Each structure stands twice: as structure tokens, then as C-alpha cells.
Amino acid sequence: MLERAMAEWGGEEDLWVFGYGSLIWRPEFDFAERRPARVHGWHRALKMWSRINRGTPERPGLVFGLLTGGCCRGVVFRIPREHGADTLARLWSREMSMAVYDPRWLTAHTPEGPVRALAFTLSRKSPSHTGELTEEEYRAIFAFASGIYGTTLDYAHRTLEELQRHNIRDRNLERLLRLIQRSHAEPQLETTKDKP
Template sequence: MLERALAEWGGREDLWVFGYGSLIWRPEFDFAERRPARVHGWHRALKMWSRINRGTPERPGLVFGLLTGGCCRGVVFRIPSEHGARTLVQLWKREMTLAVYDPKWLTAHTPQGPVRSLAFTLSRKSPSHTGELSEEEYRAIFAAASGIYGTTLDYAHRTFEELKRHDIRDRNLERLLRKITSEQKA
């Protein structure tokens, strides 16, 4: 898949990457520019099992996936063309360790105009897609799931705070965190 992404990008233009979750607050690559962006036909959802980063095989955690339907606000990062191939390799090591994402080239709408950007999407057919989770299931995952980068709850809070910092409102995440947090305090 990496070779396909490199070929589809082509290397002649700057590389754009769409971030909608932890890439916003922890890109781990150098970039020349960051812009607010919106992609249509996709939405951010805390519906991807994490068996390493935010959970374990025995007690999976959750991370965000980009699922079809709706609209998603995030950010795009511009990587100069001369650094694009190296950055894609870095991204693959981070995002595609278990090859659960389906990388796609999406049009990201920015204040300066549309850009073709790479996004790491999640298929509903993937075994890493959770399907619908009840509030009780989210509560149990938030209470116990932890992996090499910390807990699912910390990940969700950190993403929520960074989205707010970028003036992005995710009502589903806001509602979920408010409900879980208020129940934990009670």
C-alpha cells in the first residue's frame, strides 16, 4: 500500500496529509504549513479498536477512525515535495503498523482553496471497526483500557482539547466525554 500511495502522490508536488485525531496534536513529522480543513463524505468516530497504542489484545482501547458519511473538520499539513517520500515512510511506520487503515486521497477544503490530501480512513468491514458501542461499553473501555501511549480516556480528552484549540467542535465526542466524566465524578 505504501508503494501505491507513493505512486498516486507522484512526488512532483508538495504532499498534503489530513489529520483528524492524534495527528493534529502529535504529527511526528516536519511540515512547512498547517491549515484548517474540512473533508466531505467522511466523519471522525471513536470506533476503532486499539490493541497496542491505547489498549492491549486482552483489553482493547479505542482510537479515532475516519468513517464514510457526514463531514469532518481537521487540519492538513503541507510537506515540501523533497521530503514527501521520507515523510510517507515515517507515517506508514506510525499509522500502518497493523495495516488497519485504508489510506485514501481526499479533497480537503481549506480557506486558501482545496488540496488533495492523504487521509487514513477506516472501513466498516475492518475487524478493527467496533460497530456501535453502548454507553456502558464506552464507560468500561474508558475506565480500563491502556496501551503503550496511555489510556483511551486520555487520548479522547487530548483530542477534544486540541480540536477546541483549533476551533473545531465535535459534538459527539463532547457529549460522550461529558457523560462519561460526569458519571465518573458521581
């Protein structure tokens, strides 16, 4: 898949990469330019199982995937052509170690015009796609899931903070994080022993 992505990029122009989750706040590669961007036909969703980074096989956590439908605001990074191949290889070791994502070249609309950018999408047929989760399931994952890079809850908060820093509103993520706030705010029933 890396060879295919390299061939589809071609190496003749600068490389563009679309970030919609942790790539926004932890790209781990050098870039020459970053722009706000929007892709149509895809949306950011906290519906991808994470059994290493933000969870364990016994208690999986969650990370974002890019699913079909809707629209997604994020950022695009421009990597100079001469660093493109090395950056792609590093991205692959980070994003594709488990071969879960479907890398795609998408049109990302920016204030300076459209660019063709690599995005890591998620198929609903993938075993890593969670399907629909209930509010109770999200609460439990936020409360307990943790992996080598920390908790799912921290990952979700960091992503929301960075989106807000880029003036990107994600109402669904805001709603999910309110679930854990509500569960902490709910009064705990106190048990008292019967007095003689």
C-alpha cells in the same frame, strides 16, 4: 500500499496530509504549513479498536477512525516535495504498522482553496471497526483501557483539547466524554452496618 500511495502522490508536488485525530496534536513530522480543513463524505468516530497503543488484546481501547458519511473538520499539513517520500515512509510505520487503515486521497477544503490530501480512513468491514457501542461500553473502556501510549481517556481528552484549540467543535466526542464525567459524579451508595 505504500508503493501505491507513493505512485498516486507522484512526487512532483508538495505532499498534503489530513489530520483528524492524534496527527493534529502529535504529527511527528516536519511540515511547512498547516491549515484548517474540511472533508466531505467522511466523519471522525471513536470506533476503532486499539490493542497496543491505547489498550491491550485482553482489554482493547479506542482510537479515532475516519468513517464514511457526514463531514469532518481537521487540519492539513503541507510537506515540501523533497521531504514527501521520507515523510510518507515515516507515516506508514506509524499509522500502518497493523495495516488497519485504508489510505485514501481526499479533497480537503481549506480557506485558501482545495488540496488533495492523504487521509487514513477506516472501513466498516474491518475487524478493527467496533460497530455500535453502548454508553456502558464506552464508560468501561474510558475507565480501564490503557496501552503503551497511555489510556483511551487521555487520548480522547487530548484530541478534544486540540480540536478546541483549532476552533473545531466535535459534539459527539464531547457527549462521549460527558459519560465518564457523569459516572464519576454519580453518588456512591454508602453501606452501613446495622447497629445492635
